[in-house]
Amino acid sequence: MLKIENIEKTFNPGTANEVKALQGVNIEIEEGSFVCVLGTNGSGKSTALNAVAGTFLLDKGSIILDGEDISKWGEHKRAKYIGRVFQNPFSGTAPNMSIQENLMLALKRGKKRGIGWGLPSKLIKEFKEIVRPLNMGLEDRLENPIGKLSGGQRQALTLLMATALKPRLLLLDEHTAALDPKTASKVIDLTQKVISRDKLTTLMVTHSMQQAVNLGDRIIMMHQGKVAYDFKGDEKKRLKVNDLLTLFDELRRKDNVDTSVAALLEEYYV
Amino acid sequence: MALLIGSITIGLILALLALGIFISFRIFDFPDITAEGSFTFGAATGAALIVAGVNPLLASLIAFLAGMAAGAITGLIHTRFKINPLLAGILVMTALYSVNLHVMGKSNIPLLNETTVFTWVDNFSAWISGADTKTNLLGWQVAVKDLWLLLFCLITILSFCYLLWWFFKTNIGTAMRATGDNDQMIRALGVNTNSMIILGIALSNGFIALAGAMLAQYQGFADVQMGIGMMVWGLASVIIGEAIINDNSLGFVIAGAVVGSVLFRLLVAIALRWGLNPNDLKIITALFVFIALILPGIMKNKRKRNLKSTAHA
Ligand SMILES: Nc1ncnc2c1ncn2[C@@H]1O[C@H](COP(=O)(O)OP(=O)(O)OP(=O)(O)O)[C@@H](O)[C@H]1O
Ligand SMILES: [Mg+2]
Numbered sequence: 196m197l198k199i200e201n202i203e204k205t206f207n208p209g210t211a212n213e214v215k216a217l218q219g220v221n222i223e224i225e226e227g228s229f230v231c232v233l234g235t236n237g238s239g240k241s242t243a244l245n246a247v248a249g250t251f252l253l254d255k256g257s258i259i260l261d262g263e264d265i266s267k268w269g270e271h272k273r274a275k276y277i278g279r280v281f282q283n284p285f286s287g288t289a290p291n292m293s294i295q296e297n298l299m300l301a302l303k304r305g306k307k308r309g310i311g312w313g314l315p316s317k318l319i320k321e322f323k324e325i326v327r328p329l330n331m332g333l334e335d336r337l338e339n340p341i342g343k344l345s346g347g348q349r350q351a352l353t354l355l356m357a358t359a360l361k362p363r364l365l366l367l368d369e370h371t372a373a374l375d376p377k378t379a380s381k382v383i384d385l386t387q388k389v390i391s392r393d394k395l396t397t398l399m400v401t402h403s404m405q406q407a408v409n410l411g412d413r414i415i416m417m418h419q420g421k422v423a424y425d426f427k428g429d430e431k432k433r434l435k436v437n438d439l440l441t442l443f444d445e446l447r448r449k450d451n452v453d454t455s456v457a458a459l460l461e462e463y464y465v
Numbered sequence: 466m467a468l469l470i471g472s473i474t475i476g477l478i479l480a481l482l483a484l485g486i487f488i489s490f491r492i493f494d495f496p497d498i499t500a501e502g503s504f505t506f507g508a509a510t511g512a513a514l515i516v517a518g519v520n521p522l523l524a525s526l527i528a529f530l531a532g533m534a535a536g537a538i539t540g541l542i543h544t545r546f547k548i549n550p551l552l553a554g555i556l557v558m559t560a561l562y563s564v565n566l567h568v569m570g571k572s573n574i575p576l577l578n579e580t581t582v583f584t585w586v587d588n589f590s591a592w593i594s595g596a597d598t599k600t601n602l603l604g605w606q607v608a609v610k611d612l613w614l615l616l617f618c619l620i621t622i623l624s625f626c627y628l629l630w631w632f633f634k635t636n637i638g639t640a641m642r643a644t645g646d647n648d649q650m651i652r653a654l655g656v657n658t659n660s661m662i663i664l665g666i667a668l669s670n671g672f673i674a675l676a677g678a679m680l681a682q683y684q685g686f687a688d689v690q691m692g693i694g695m696m697v698w699g700l701a702s703v704i705i706g707e708a709i710i711n712d713n714s715l716g717f718v719i720a721g722a723v724v725g726s727v728l729f730r731l732l733v734a735i736a737l738r739w740g741l742n743p744n745d746l747k748i749i750t751a752l753f754v755f756i757a758l759i760l761p762g763i764m765k766n767k768r769k770r771n772l773k774s775t776a777h778a
Contacts, residue, residue: 270653272655281649286647287653288650289642290646290647291646292643292646300640303640303654308640308656309635309636310635310636310637311636340713357653
């Protein structure tokens with residue numbers, strides 16, 4: 196359902212700050228699949244997710260969603276099909292607006308917004324039922340500005356907002372990285388519940404090998420703007436945290452050997 | 466007393482300017498100096514149309530739309546060509562100076578012998594209570610006509626406040642506020658933030674142009690210079706309103722802009738009465754806004770330092 200075809204992205208091309216963030220990434224994801232994306236800092240995980248969401252336009256390659264090439268679409272247009280939660284709890288909500296206003300904005304994701312009254316009382320009742328299962332007492336604080344909530348509460352709400360209208364694709368970029376361990380595990384539980392309830396096709400970036408091993412049905416490991424490893428099915432089920440650590444070490448060792456030297460060595464010894 | 470009533474009336478008219486500045490500065494955090502041009506643009510368009518015999522209400526409406534067009538251009542320059550807000554506003558403001566001269570045909574249009582919306586109010590007053598009658602208000606002799614003018618402006622402004630409040634509570638209005646609050650978030654929820662900015666800045670300048678058109682009719686002339694300093698004037702009103710009302714909910718902030726505008730106009734009238742040189746008005750306004758802008762920061766630092774010293778003790 197999602198095809199990422201040979202995408203490339205270079206930031207600040209032709210300057211001293213040039214970064215080849217994506218160097219030909221190919222990923223094909225089936226409907227209903229839950230993919231964990233791992234990789235070292237700067238390996239291009241966020242850039243890959245942003246490329247799918249349309250934060251910037253690609254240098255090369257295409258993004259195909261349900262058979263439609265969306266590579267040239269603006270971010271807001273793609274949002275009709277894509278739900279997102281960001282790493283920074285401040286990114287996913289409008290801090291000075293109330294919880295109910297934020298939820299109401301999310302319920303219109305990708306829909307026409309006219310001059311109808313934004314918050315009819317019927318909707319507010321509905322919101323109470325939406326936030327009650329969080330067990331955070333938010334159902335009585337719907338009028339409070341969201342900026343007053345803790346990071347964990349905001350991330351939980353952002354997740355609810357991203358999935359309030361069932362998205363075709365859910366993008367999670369280290370959405371628990373800024374939270375303390377206890378809150379993080381709560382938000383992960385919630386994530387798992389929502390994803391399995393709605394059978395959401397999901398791409399989740401994480402730094403936690405444990406999460407990657409426990410969750411989802413596929414692991415993609417990125418390195419230097421490319422997909423380095425890709426495990427699915429039984430292979431993914433057998434994978435343990437230790438296996439992943441070994442793979443990371445291998446990638447790191449490769450890094451330490453300068454690429455030109457590597458080429459020389461190859462010529463002599465292979 | 467007549468002076469007091471006149472000041473409140475002008476304060477109410479300029480509340481439209483404050484509302485416009487509130488939209489650009491507070492909703493979008495967009496320092497939009499187009500205001501200086503569109504204020505005059507509204508006055509010029511309104512005055513020229515009235516002189517040409519157009520119904521003054523229709524003329525005011527067209528002035529509003531003219532302001533919206535100017536604001537839309539600023540928004541477009543900023544979003545489409547990635548020019549920073551201040552510079553985009555300066556470009557349009559500068560261009561409007563020529564446009565205004567063309568619209569007016571000269572640098573000043575007198576309206577004293579024309580029929581304006583305020584002539585209607587005068588006639589209405591004369592019809593109700595006879596021409597040139599006075600009444601006793603708290604021991605002062607006041608022209609009944611002036612009270613009717615005040616009431617008319619009050620009702621007009623309150624209607625616009627209500628409309629604006631209502632708009633910002635609709636689906637599209639809420640999306641507009643979210644654009645100013647967190648554009649990344651609202652884009653991820655499918656809103657074209659560029660369109661929101663263009664529409665919002667257009668709306669802002671519509672209000673500002675209407676303020677210009679109303680003021681021209683009230684004072685009896687439009688002048689090509691009348692927009693100078695209006696942005697800071699509006700900002701001062703908004704800041705005073707926020708300080709007095711001290712409540713973040715939308716309704717209160719909008720009401721605050723009106724209260725701030727009236728109070729600021731009164732303060733200025735009193736200062737002028739006490740002998741402030743009118744030439745110094747703009748520098749005083751600028752100083753006032755400067756102090757209002759840095760005061761919250763200074764207070765916070767001071768509080769922090771106080772906390773620290775008590776912690777050490
Ligand atoms: N907007 C940008 N402008 C310039 N460089 C960027 C931009 N976004 C990302 N980069 C660079 O691209 C590279 C890949 O960044 P990316 O954020 O995708 O890494 P990541 O895998 O998400 O890392 P992390 O685990 O630290 O989040 C980095 O070197 C980063 O500095
Ligand atoms: Mg990242």
